Amino acid sequence: xxxxxxxxxxxxxxxxxxxxYARCAVQLARSIRHWHPDANITALTVKPCHDxxxxxxxxxxxxxxxxxxxxxxVFHASPYRQTIKLEADMIAAGPVDxxxxxxxxxxxxxxxxxxDFYDQPAxxxxxxxxxxxxxxxxxxxxxxxxRLSATAKEFFGLVKSIFEHWAEYKTLLKFPEDLPSTDVVYxxxxxxxxxxxxxxxxxIGPNIVHMKRHIIPTQSHDWTQELVWEMDPFRxxxxxxxxxxxxxxxxxxxxx
Amino acid sequence: MTQGALIFAFDNDHIDYVxxxxxxxxxxxxxxGIPVAxxxxxxxxxxxxxxxxxxxxxxxxRWFGDFETQMPWHNHARSDAYRLSPWDQTLLLxxxxxxxxxxxxxxxxxxxxxxxxxxxxxxxxxxxxxxxxYFGDNRMPMWWATVVMFHKCQHAELIFDTMAMVRDxxxxxxxxxxxxxxxxxxxxALSIALGVVNGHTLDYAGIPWSLASVVPEHRLTRVDVDRYxxxxxxxxxxxxxIEIRDQDFHAMGKKHLGEIVASYT
Numbered sequence: 001x002x003x004x005x006x007x008x009x010x011x012x013x014x015x016x017x018x019x020x021y022a023r024c025a026v027q028l029a030r031s032i033r034h035w036h037p038d039a040n041i042t043a044l045t046v047k048p049c050h051d052x053x054x055x056x057x058x059x060x061x062x063x064x065x066x067x068x069x070x071x072x073x074v075f076h077a078s079p080y081r082q083t084i085k086l087e088a089d090m091i092a093a094g095p096v097d098x099x100x101x102x103x104x105x106x107x108x109x110x111x112x113x114x115x116d117f118y119d120q121p122a123x124x125x126x127x128x129x130x131x132x133x134x135x136x137x138x139x140x141x142x143x144x145x146x147r148l149s150a151t152a153k154e155f156f157g158l159v160k161s162i163f164e165h166w167a168e169y170k171t172l173l174k175f176p177e178d179l180p181s182t183d184v185v186y187x188x189x190x191x192x193x194x195x196x197x198x199x200x201x202x203x204i205g206p207n208i209v210h211m212k213r214h215i216i217p218t219q220s221h222d223w224t225q226e227l228v229w230e231m232d233p234f235r236x237x238x239x240x241x242x243x244x245x246x247x248x249x250x251x252x253x254x255x256x
Numbered sequence: 257m258t259q260g261a262l263i264f265a266f267d268n269d270h271i272d273y274v275x276x277x278x279x280x281x282x283x284x285x286x287x288x289g290i291p292v293a294x295x296x297x298x299x300x301x302x303x304x305x306x307x308x309x310x311x312x313x314x315x316x317x318r319w320f321g322d323f324e325t326q327m328p329w330h331n332h333a334r335s336d337a338y339r340l341s342p343w344d345q346t347l348l349l350x351x352x353x354x355x356x357x358x359x360x361x362x363x364x365x366x367x368x369x370x371x372x373x374x375x376x377x378x379x380x381x382x383x384x385x386x387x388x389x390y391f392g393d394n395r396m397p398m399w400w401a402t403v404v405m406f407h408k409c410q411h412a413e414l415i416f417d418t419m420a421m422v423r424d425x426x427x428x429x430x431x432x433x434x435x436x437x438x439x440x441x442x443x444x445a446l447s448i449a450l451g452v453v454n455g456h457t458l459d460y461a462g463i464p465w466s467l468a469s470v471v472p473e474h475r476l477t478r479v480d481v482d483r484y485x486x487x488x489x490x491x492x493x494x495x496x497x498i499e500i501r502d503q504d505f506h507a508m509g510k511k512h513l514g515e516i517v518a519s520y521t
Contacts, residue, residue: 118397118458216394227394228432233456237394237433238448240456 001058001079003148007100008040008080011088013049014060014070019250022049024088027253029053031092039097044077068182071141072160075152087142089250090208093234093241099145099206107151108198110186111143114210117227117236117245126214133174136187137195142208142246144186155198158189209245211236224249259364260291260305260343265351266312266330267298271510272517276351278303279517283355284347288364293342295333306342316439322472322511334401334442335423338408338416348404352507356482359465359504360403368461369411372446373400376467379505380488380498383471391444393434397458399450400467401442402506411453418449468500472509478516 009032013025022045029041030053042056043049046064049057061076074085084099103109114122125132146152162169162185169188170176177184190198199205211223218226224247227237231254234241261284265273274296281292281303293306301307312330333340337348347360363371374397376385391398406412422429422445429448430437437444454460470476475487479499487497507513 116395118395120397120458218394235456237396238451238456239458 001061001077003081004056004079005040006080007082008042008055008078008084010042010044010074010078010080010083010085012070012074012085013043013045013088014064015047016067019089021088021250022047023253024090024250025049026051026053028086028088028090028092032096035092035095036097040080042079044074068180068185069163071182071185072156072163074144075146075156082147083145085141085144085146086244087246089248089252090142090244090246091234091254092243093209093245094243096206096243099143102200102205103145104147106145106200107147107149108155109145109200109205110139110141110190110198111205111207112140112199112202113138113207114140114215114246115207115243116215117209117211117239117241119209119239119242122210122215124214124217127212130173130175130177130184131187135191136184137190137199139183139187139190139195139199140208140210141182141186143206143244151193151197155189155193158192159185162188206243209241209243211246211248222249224252229254257344258342259345259347260293260341261288261347261349262293262295262337262341262343263349263351264331264334264337265294265296265298265301266333268328268330270325271514273351274298274301276510276513276517279520280349280351280353280355281305284349287355287358288347288361290347290364295337295340308340308342310336310340322509331442332423332440335416335419335445337404338406338413341408343408345407346405348401348406350402350506352510352513353402354484354505354507354513356484356500357502357504360405363403363405363463366405368405369407369409370415371405371461371463372450373403373465373467374462376400376402376469376506379468379470379500380474380486380496382474382488382490385469391433391435391437391441391447393436396433396447398443399447399462400506401446402467403463404446405463414453415446415449418452419445422448468503468505470500470505470507470509470512472511474509476507476509476512476516478520484516 011025013022015021025043032039040055043054044058058077060073062073116122166180213221229236263277265277267273277294284292291305294304295308295310297312313332389398426440470486477485479485482502484500485497490496
């Protein structure tokens with residue numbers, strides 16, 4: 001993909017059988033534009049999307065390979081020299097443009113760790129057992145930065161290789177998943193390259209608010225039915241949110 | 257600028273909070289060199305620089321583990337501290353907070369308008385306080401009202417006014433924060449108030465060390481001036497003890513502290 005702009009946000013918006021990620025991507029893009037009206041935002045899709053919130057809507061360059069296995073294509077699809085890739089099912093609850101300053105001297109930055117909605121580091125390791133059992137870095141691909149560079153090319157080459165040869169790579173892990181999750185694949189790639197080369201020190205870079213049940217914690221899966229939340233400003237149980245909130249409940253569309 | 261400590265002391269049938277406060281007042285004067293005011297409904301009090309009379313309000317009950325019984329707990333007036341304090345800068349202390357050092361001097365010298373402890377820890381290291389440092393089913397971070405420093409200023413006034421609002425609408429806030437405790441607690445009200453006043457964020461300055469605490473099931477005795485012994489049973493069921501020396505702490509068990517106070521006053 002030819003480079004058209006120096007910096008921009010890239011949101012993969014490929015629907016799955018159960019989730020309308022295109023709708024999630026529109027919502028995320030609108031929340032970013034609320035804070036940064038001039039931001040460059042691109043959606044990476046399979047089906048056409050004409051929402052004017054996006055500057056570009058780009059088809060997956062290698063077609064829909066199915067679910068997580070599309071992820072490595074982001075590197076080839078981005079029209080930006082510096083890209084921040086964001087998972088679609090999130091909301092920007094505050095300005096995020098200062099990230100560019102944090103990231104600009106690095107080739108690749110994958111976010112490290114997660115927060116609860118109190119802005120405290122997520123303590124539960126319930127969803128991260130495979131990371132702990134295999135001493136993998138605690139990366140979340142939900143926020144990933146790269147600049148066009150040899151490091152980024154190597155990183156996404158590894159991501160592609162791990163996805164395509166999962167049967168072999170998973171033999172390196174204790175208690176591997178049958179199907180690879182993007183976070184595990186990124187963590188393996190990070191470990192192979194050296195975590196320091198693709199992450200910022202813990203507490204320096206941005207990380208997501210993760211609204212999964214065991215992190216928050218809530219009694220049920222659907223926090224939107226259990227906690228009080230409000231928009232503009234985005235608050236959960238009265239606590240003002242900032243940065244990106246990974247709301248996890250895929251049907252959650254508060255601006256509709 | 258006037259500066260002093262303030263202690264609430266409303267006795268119940270089992271605990272003589274006024275004597276505890278008077279004993280604490282001596283320690284405060286000795287270590288911090290500041291006068292002490294007490295807020296109480298008792299007439300026959302001595303040992304304080306100021307006595308502020310206030311009626312008991314609220315009809316709270318809670319379980320006191322060291323007495324193994326439910327008891328009345330008159331804690332509703334705490335949010336009136338701002339209005340009742342005679343000092344420009346106040347060190348608001350629980351009657352069961354034991355001053356055994358001058359470490360609170362740096363809190364008084366701090367440029368902050370309002371400070372409290374975010375974290376408490378078991379002085380013996382035996383108990384994990386992660387449950388006590390949060391409240392409610394969703395683990396709202398809790399700030400401890402045991403030690404609070406405030407200046408007379410709009411910021412502090414707002415915090416205490418908001419605590420009063422939470423107190424007066426406790427059922428609403430209890431449900432909002434999914435708090436299984438029916439009884440009103442000042443720690444919870446303070447935590448909610450700090451969030452509200454600070455723009456619904458949880459990012460504000462606190463006392464930069466943990467509140468050392470002695471839990472009710474551990475036996476607390478006095479060894480000497482500013483020296484205390486804590487006897488406890490460790491995880492392997494072995495009897496152990498530690499000595500707390502020249503270190504402030506929160507005596508969560510009123511029974512043992514009451515015995516110390518009765519012996520040395």
